[in-house]
Amino acid sequence: MAVAQVETRMHGVSPGIRVADRNGDEVNGGLKIGQLARQVGVTAKAIRFYEAKRVLPRPTRGANGYRLYGQDAVETLTFVKQAAGLGLTAAEIREIIAIRQGGGPTCMHVRRLLQDKARELDRKLRDLIDYAMADPPEPRGLEPRQPAARRRVPAHRGAARGERRAHPLSDQRT
Numbered sequence: 001m002a003v004a005q006v007e008t009r010m011h012g013v014s015p016g017i018r019v020a021d022r023n024g025d026e027v028n029g030g031l032k033i034g035q036l037a038r039q040v041g042v043t044a045k046a047i048r049f050y051e052a053k054r055v056l057p058r059p060t061r062g063a064n065g066y067r068l069y070g071q072d073a074v075e076t077l078t079f080v081k082q083a084a085g086l087g088l089t090a091a092e093i094r095e096i097i098a099i100r101q102g103g104g105p106t107c108m109h110v111r112r113l114l115q116d117k118a119r120e121l122d123r124k125l126r127d128l129i130d131y132a133m134a135d136p137p138e139p140r141g142l143e144p145r146q147p148a149a150r151r152r153v154p155a156h157r158g159a160a161r162g163e164r165r166a167h168p169l170s171d172q173r174t
Contacts, residue, residue, distance in 0.1 A: 030069065031070075032069075040078055086114065
């Protein structure tokens with residue numbers, strides 16, 4: 001484990017990240033999960049999901065236990081949102097981020113992933129068009145649905161319309 005990571009785990013704050021003060025306002029650049037979610041346009045639940053899937057790294061924690069995020073989290077989460085919008089899976093996004101963090105060229109890998117996605121979407125579109133153009137046979141054993149006979153309104157439902165009815169267990173008739 002790198003020295004900075006060990007220090008972060010010991011002290012709870014990464015270098016360059018500010019801690020949230022008692023009022024919850026950001027101090028020294030740290031964003032709480034809700035602030036990060038609003039800034040990027042996702043939900044806090046989505047952020048926790050991507051952390052659980054190891055797409056986003058675990059954030060540092062403040063003394064109060066709140067997650068604290070730096071500017072790198074804003075940039076990474078913005079990329080994750082765009083990639084997910086293009087149809088990439090969490091595993092594919094994680095792979096791209098790992099290549100990028102490792103210093104490798106991501107352009108060719110991303111291009112190949114997106115070309116594969118485009119081919120997959122083209123195939124699905126052709127299947128949908130073929131299905132829509134085909135005249136599907138009527139299912140056997142099923143008859144066309146007849147309009148339902150008029151049903152009685154239960155006593156508790158009629159009360160909402162102002163109808164007065166006797167309790168169903170009483171001997172009174174209305």
